[in-house]
Every structure is written in structure tokens, then in C-alpha cells.
Amino acid sequence: MTGRPIIWSETRQELCESLPYYRAYQTGCYVTSSHHSTKTLSTASHPSSVLLKDSVPYGYLLAGFPSRRDAWSANGRVIISHGGGKSHVVPPDGDDAAAGSASQPKASLRQDQSASDSIIRALLHSARHRLPIVLIAGEGYALLPWKLACGYAVLGWYVITDAWAEREANGGEGDLGYVRWKFRFEWIPAQGEPWWELEAEGGGKGWDPRLRVETLTKAQRRLSKKMRGKTADGRSGALTMSRSDSSSSETGHMDEDEREHLLFGPLDPAPQLVSTVTITPRSSTPCTLTNSARCLVCHSPSPTVFADWMCLQPTCPAFFLLSTGSPPAEHSLTFATSFLRPLGASLDSTFPSGQPPFPLIPERPSSTSMDQSRGLWCKKCGRLSCREVIFQPRCSHCGSTVGNRKPLPFVAAPTLERDSMDVSGETEGDARVFDPVISDGSGVIMSVRRDAGLVMYTFTFPETFGDCKVHLVQSDVDRGGREDEADRIFEEFQRLTWPSSSSSTEAPAKSTERNHSTSSTTSQSGTIHNTSNVEAIPFRRHVLKTHAGGGRMLTQQFTCNYGVAYKHVVAMGTQPLCTLTSPAPILSTLSLLHTRTRSVVPSLEQDFNELYPVLYLEHQKMSFHDDGEPGLGPIVSSLSLGSACRMKFRIKQKFSSHFPRITNRTLLDLPLRHGSVVVQQGKDLQRMLEHCVNPDGFRIAVTARRIDPVENGGPVKRSRTETSGAARNGSIGRSVKRKE
Structure with a gap:
């Protein structure tokens, strides 16, 4: 070559x-x-017709x-x-x-x-x-x-x-x-x-x-x-x-x-x-049967593929037979x-x-778009590379910067509307998009409590599921509550996820002091710039240790870890969880999760010692999984920031036969909004149920756990699989592990 x-x-x-x-x-x-x-044919005029979908x-x-x-x-x-x-x-x-x-x-x-x-x-x-x-x-x-x-x-x-x-x-x-x-x-x-x-x-x-x-x-x-x-x-x-x-x-x-x-x-x-x-x-017509001949039996044309012409219509009695009526010998067939x-x-x-229908070389996403999860082509060497890091990705071969050099656009915290969840039973018609959905026959019971500006929904599962409970805690917006702390955390996460150098040519419009060690500026274009030397939050996609495909495979979401090392099937390190060195949004999130978790689980004595942030760009989601790893405590708490999403809990396939009266494996479907905290209570929940998350757009989720570092240090004895949905525009299935 x-x-x-x-x-x-x-x-x-x-x-x-x-x-x-x-x-x-x-x-x-x-x-x-x-x-x-898709076109359908009338069965009255064509009794033997079938539905075909052109692709x-x-x-x-x-x-x-x-x-x-x-x-x-x-x-x-x-x-x-x-x-x-x-x-x-x-x-x-x-x-x-x-x-x-x-x-x-x-x-x-x-x-x-x-x-x-x-x-x-x-x-x-x-x-x-x-x-x-x-x-x-x-x-x-x-x-x-x-x-x-x-x-x-x-x-x-x-x-x-x-x-x-x-x-x-x-x-x-x-x-x-x-x-x-x-x-x-x-x-x-x-x-x-x-x-x-x-x-x-x-x-x-x-x-x-x-x-x-x-x-x-x-x-x-x-x-x-x-x-x-x-x-x-x-x-x-x-x-x-x-x-x-x-x-x-x-x-x-x-x-x-x-x-x-x-x-x-x-x-x-x-x-x-x-x-x-x-x-x-x-x-x-250039794209037709070239040099063809018509079969005397079925009267259909077939191309002259081989030196000896044969009918190539499989429904014909003379299909793939020589003029003598006998099939050709394999060794005698020549083009x-x-x-x-x-x-x-x-x-x-x-x-x-x-001109072609579209360019062969993929276009880079716009710098104003949050659809930044796609791979990138390097104009210096031609290599296609997965986007492994959130900020200024580089070519996997020559190391050149690929994609946009600018920070991703700043996404403002969403405005929260009242009546985001109607539990009065007075709503007429179908359930709205922001209503929780409890499966018929599941036996799940919901209760609501309001206190200290918070609204707390508790979903208690039947005793047959063990000690399972799910709590949803969020500001009581219907009574004037606000998510100011979640707004600040969401902004700080973005500022420390794609920081820019101080040499940015965009003039800052205002400066907002967040704490004694960090500061930021927001440009007129809505892009947040970092003006300090605070270490960035190391969101990246990590390499899977085991997966169904061949070669190197990355996780779908951008993740990192703080605190006790957590058992992954990815080659992933951890950052210290320390009040002196951890980034401000990590510490603020930990404090918020402790407060809201104890509002529904007062018996929580030990603080969480591990935080697992996950960043979802446009079109990314988290498929069904569980968090049941060695050393995991009975409480798992997570904060949702940014885009609204649905979080579903369903019975694991291996337990579905234990509940013959439950026809829908999905027992609970929760609407999450900016500032929502979901508390999963009970070890049986991780053992018997699995959950998934499907955001509507850009979202950051942070999950907190209490992990026994001694028990967690042993070998992992089981694995979880999930089907990842990256392919919009033609979804593709891959066996990978996830958690949130």
C-alpha cells in the first residue's frame, strides 16, 4: 500500500x-x-400482505x-x-x-x-x-x-x-x-x-x-x-x-x-x-442489473455474475442451476x-x-452546544478519538488538541415551578410528567411530610422486599422554598469542570466570590472562567476492565471519585475527601446530602466517606444497575443538579418469579428535578432492586455512600451489567457496569 x-x-x-x-x-x-x-397495505385487497419497514x-x-x-x-x-x-x-x-x-x-x-x-x-x-x-x-x-x-x-x-x-x-x-x-x-x-x-x-x-x-x-x-x-x-x-x-x-x-x-x-x-x-x-439507470439475462422459468432478470449464467432468484425452481439442470461444482464457479x-x-x-449526502469527516460540535460526548477527528493525523476528558480533549495518537478549545457554555440552574408534584389526588386525567408513578399491585405506599422548608416523600415497599425504602427530599417550592444551595453547587461544578486560562480574550462582566480560596468571573457570553489555581474536578471517562466487546472500551459517563476507593470495573483512582483540599462543590454537596438524608433517616450516625460525581452531557443516560458492592452501608444518597430526569426502580430479573402477582417489574418511577435528593434505604433494596436514570439534558449527579474500607478491600465476587444507550440515532447495546 x-x-x-x-x-x-x-x-x-x-x-x-x-x-x-x-x-x-x-x-x-x-x-x-x-x-x-412506514407504508401498510390493506389486508382486504392483499390478504397475504405483511408490514415491511424500509430502512x-x-x-x-x-x-x-x-x-x-x-x-x-x-x-x-x-x-x-x-x-x-x-x-x-x-x-x-x-x-x-x-x-x-x-x-x-x-x-x-x-x-x-x-x-x-x-x-x-x-x-x-x-x-x-x-x-x-x-x-x-x-x-x-x-x-x-x-x-x-x-x-x-x-x-x-x-x-x-x-x-x-x-x-x-x-x-x-x-x-x-x-x-x-x-x-x-x-x-x-x-x-x-x-x-x-x-x-x-x-x-x-x-x-x-x-x-x-x-x-x-x-x-x-x-x-x-x-x-x-x-x-x-x-x-x-x-x-x-x-x-x-x-x-x-x-x-x-x-x-x-x-x-x-x-x-x-x-x-x-x-x-x-x-x-x-x-x-x-x-x-x-446506473444502479441496475448490469449485463443481465431473463430466466425462462420465472421470467425475472438476473445479472451475469458467473461465466455460466444462472437464475439467481431464490424463489425460482431453476435457482442456481446450470442450463443442464444440475447445480454447479464449487470449484468451477468463476466470475x-x-x-x-x-x-x-x-x-x-x-x-x-x-456531492455526497454528507461529509465523510465528522463535523465538530458547536462550541455553544452541550452535545459534546461524540468522538472527534484529528486534522493532523486523521485519528478518530473518543472524548475521554471534558475539557480540551486531545488526539489519542499525536496528542494534538481536538474539538473546541473554549470551555463548554455555562448552563444556568433551571427555574423551579410550583406544583411540581401533585399528591392531593385532585388532578383530573392522566398523571403529569412530574408525578411519581407507583405500579399497580406493587404494594408501595407513599407518605408526605413537610418541615423546615423541605418536602419529603417516602415510598415504603412491602415486607416481602425486606427493609426497602426510597425517600425523595427537595425544597418545598410550592410554599416558597428555594434551591439556592443547589444553584451554587451547580455553578461551582461547571466552573471547576471546564476552567479556562486567565489569558481568555473575553472580557468578564462580573465577579462572584464563592469562598475564601476560589473566585470566578462570568463573561458576557455566559461562559464561566476560573481565575484561581484551584484544582479542576477531574471528570473523565475511564477504561472498563471487562466488557463484552473487544479492544479498549470506555465508560459512557464522565465520572470521578472522592474519598474511600470504590469497587469499580474501571481503572479508576480516587481523590482525597478533605475539608482542607477538596473542591468547594464537593464539600458543599457532602454537607447538603448529610442534612437532607438525616431529615428522613435520623438514625444515620456515621458520615458518608465517599462521593461519586457523574456528569451527563446531552443524550447520555444511566441504564439499570444497583449499588450493592462489598462494604456498602445501608444508606445511599444522591443529589441531582441541572436537567430534570426520571429515576426508575424495578425488580431484578432473578427475583421476578418470586412476585407472580406483579406484572410490571418497574415498581416506582420518580421525577427528579434540580436540587432533588434521593435516599435509598436498606440493603435489601440493592439486593432485590435495580434503578436507572434518564435525564432530559445536561445533568450532574453526586452520590454519597458509607463504605467499610476493610471489607471493600477484598476481591469483587460479582458483577453487574447494564445496557448503555449512547446511540441515539441508532442505539447500540454494550455490556458495561454503572452506578449512581
Whole structure:
């Protein structure tokens, strides 16, 4: 290989968090639902009709072992690949070697693939509508003609020109094998030449970021401007189409609504047409059945994939049979020469208006947005990096600053409204968003008490759950109470989370003295700047010790720890919890939690000795988990700051059979607002129940515990798992541990 990748990563998490067009942690194809509503057919006129939902594939990963007759041709401009799963890896056999393929393991089917399978249906939808798709190569992709010295690399824009089914023999005597769907991807020339065809620079040394720090060459930087949708002078604009004119595009005469419907709209024909490509070829349509012939049995066209033409429609009686009526021998199957030849500039019209649907290089989030959890692309070396730290993140390869250099915008404490919780029973209609929800038949009883400007809700669980109680304590806003202390803590957390240097060019508008050791200024733009040398609160994402995926994996939230070390499955240290050295918001939070916890649990004798702050950026949440770690005391108390959220408590799956009369595992659903303190009382609560938190926006939560350092110092004998929800716009499941 002479070229070097322009967009690359070492881990799957870096890839999925950085690229909006590929967020598939566990599958090879990233698919999202159609932008338009799903079409349903009347069962009266079509009794056998079924509901099909068109989906759009955005990214496709080439990784692992190929299936039979996968191919990398024309230096990667034509790629034959498979999709749809239902495979397992088997070692090579004699037939594979005779067919001329490398002696390497291959993906073999366990059962028939179907055109109605979700991934295959999405890829067929892409082929039918001529939708460009981004191909990504993994280090383990066996057909790459060079060694890829990184985990993953974005190849570029392709289009599916042909899709067909073939039969894959399993080697058994008289066994016809299983049906597999295959796809022909071709490079779209309008985007320019592939990066692996760029001339080598730097003395001919091979590109290897694992041995040295690599940076983008001049040729790569020029090509990266196209990948960002920019012209040579750096301005945004349409890409120049090679050997083609946008006016000749099939969509050139359409307005935006028509083009949107063509690209992303559902198909109107009967459902079976969604699952096939048996459309009448038109010479003016580049993405059709090229060099096809029509079957005399089913009268459907099939592409000339192999030297000997066969019907490739799996519903046809003549499917995958030679003209003699017998199936082909595996070793005799060879591709037709014309089938592997690139179609070239005729595919340029698949770019509407002459440019890709979106840039390959991900855009950095706006400095005024709190949506800062996504990964970032480094313009110096091309590496995709997860955002590990909240303030001024750096590239994981070359160390350059990536993303915005400015502090995140200051988020003011929310204004609290009265009647945030109606417990009078006088509300008509459905429960409101700020009402607690107790599951029918759960036996949970709620009581309310008001004292000293606080309102305290206690939820007592039946004796069958042991000593479980949950308390919600907050200022009595309905009677004039305020959350002034929570407001100050929320501001101080932000000031010490993304401090800026004193050389900031923004002129401060006012200065607010918080305590004898710290001070801050607030700029006219609403950004808080630190003007002292107080140590920042070390929010960061930590490395998981164990997880379901391969490679390095980070936690989803930004966390840190103060006080006694807590048992995590992350490589995480702790900061001292000390009145002389701990940051002001840590000490203020500890004091507030002690006060409000003792208002509902007067028997609390020992102070908390551990604080665990968690910071949620936009779209982050905490899935179901429990806090039952070695040495944990019976009381767990947490303060919620910023965005409103819902906190749910449900029966653990292993205990659900003990309560046959309870049909809903979620027993309690609490609304939390800025300043709310939740007190979990009783060890049985952590043993039998688990809880989750789903914020509406930017939120900071701080959980306090009393931990026995002696008992906690022993080995962890159990693990908790949760499904993390980072993927909005295509959620992805990962097995990680969480707590709050």
C-alpha cells in the first residue's frame, strides 16, 4: 500500500462514537429507519400482505473472514461482499483452494438467508434507490491486499450496483447448501481517487501509527477537504464530478422534496418487491442489473455474475442451476470478466447535485452546544478519538488538541415551578410528567411530610422486599422554598469542570466570590472562567476492565471519585475527601446530602466517606444497575443538579418469579428535578432492586455512600451489567457496569 488512511481508528468505540454514519457495535451494517412513515397495505385487497419497514444503510463494515466468492477487485474499486448474518467461521477446504482463493477461514452459513431479513432488506433498498453507502475496512478483513496497521479505516463512498442470491454448498453429499445474498459495491468516481492510490511521501516508509507518530501528507490534506465537503480554498461547496455533469443526474430535475422521497422514501409496491431486485433494467439507470439475462422459468432478470449464467432468484425452481439442470461444482464457479470491471463515471449521478449526502469527516460540535460526548477527528493525523476528558480533549495518537478549545457554555440552574408534584389526588386525567408513578399491585405506599422548608416523600415497599425504602427530599417550592444551595453547587461544578486560562480574550462582566480560596468571573457570553489555581474536578471517562466487546472500551459517563476507593470495573483512582483540599462543590454537596438524608433517616450516625460525581452531557443516560458492592452501608444518597430526569426502580430479573402477582417489574418511577435528593434505604433494596436514570439534558449527579474500607478491600465476587444507550440515532447495546 502506498497511501495512508485519512479517517482511521484503533477501536470500535472510537469508530461508532465519532462517525454519525456508523454506530453499529455488534453488526457489520449500520441501518436506520426511513425518514418517512412506514407504508401498510390493506389486508382486504392483499390478504397475504405483511408490514415491511424500509430502512437506509449508511455504513458497511468489511471485517473478519470472507464468505465464498467475496472479492476485492480493480484495486478496491469493485468489492463483492455478503451480509445478513446466520454464519459461522469454518477452516478452508480443498474446493476453496482449487477455486484459487487464499487458504484462509471463511464464513459459512447455518441456515438460508432471506430477502426479508432486516439487513439484507435494507441493502436491497439501497440498491433499488441508488443510495451511496460508506464502506469501512477492519484490520481483520482478509481480502485487503495490504496490512492495515490500525483497527479500522474509512474507505469511501460506494454504491450497490447489483444484488443477488446464490447457493453456498456445505460439502455434504447431495447437500445443496444454504442461500446467501451477495452485493456488488463500486467506488463512486465523483469523490476523487481512493486514498490508497495516492503517491507515497516521506521516503517510502510504510504507514504504521503503532510504531511512530504519523501525520497527514499534503496529498491527504487536499483529499480531506473533499471529504469535508469543502472546495480547494476551504469553503463549503459541491464536489467536482469527474467525467460527468450533475445536470445529467437522474435526480437533477427534481426538487428537494422529490429527491428526499426518492432517497429515503418507502417503496409503494407489494412487500415482496422490497425484498428483491427483479426490476426491469433501464439503460439510463446506473444502479441496475448490469449485463443481465431473463430466466425462462420465472421470467425475472438476473445479472451475469458467473461465466455460466444462472437464475439467481431464490424463489425460482431453476435457482442456481446450470442450463443442464444440475447445480454447479464449487470449484468451477468463476466470475464473468465483465462483472468485475468498474462501470466508472456512469455512477457519478448517484451523488445528488454532484456531492455526497454528507461529509465523510465528522463535523465538530458547536462550541455553544452541550452535545459534546461524540468522538472527534484529528486534522493532523486523521485519528478518530473518543472524548475521554471534558475539557480540551486531545488526539489519542499525536496528542494534538481536538474539538473546541473554549470551555463548554455555562448552563444556568433551571427555574423551579410550583406544583411540581401533585399528591392531593385532585388532578383530573392522566398523571403529569412530574408525578411519581407507583405500579399497580406493587404494594408501595407513599407518605408526605413537610418541615423546615423541605418536602419529603417516602415510598415504603412491602415486607416481602425486606427493609426497602426510597425517600425523595427537595425544597418545598410550592410554599416558597428555594434551591439556592443547589444553584451554587451547580455553578461551582461547571466552573471547576471546564476552567479556562486567565489569558481568555473575553472580557468578564462580573465577579462572584464563592469562598475564601476560589473566585470566578462570568463573561458576557455566559461562559464561566476560573481565575484561581484551584484544582479542576477531574471528570473523565475511564477504561472498563471487562466488557463484552473487544479492544479498549470506555465508560459512557464522565465520572470521578472522592474519598474511600470504590469497587469499580474501571481503572479508576480516587481523590482525597478533605475539608482542607477538596473542591468547594464537593464539600458543599457532602454537607447538603448529610442534612437532607438525616431529615428522613435520623438514625444515620456515621458520615458518608465517599462521593461519586457523574456528569451527563446531552443524550447520555444511566441504564439499570444497583449499588450493592462489598462494604456498602445501608444508606445511599444522591443529589441531582441541572436537567430534570426520571429515576426508575424495578425488580431484578432473578427475583421476578418470586412476585407472580406483579406484572410490571418497574415498581416506582420518580421525577427528579434540580436540587432533588434521593435516599435509598436498606440493603435489601440493592439486593432485590435495580434503578436507572434518564435525564432530559445536561445533568450532574453526586452520590454519597458509607463504605467499610476493610471489607471493600477484598476481591469483587460479582458483577453487574447494564445496557448503555449512547446511540441515539441508532442505539447500540454494550455490556458495561454503572452506578449512581
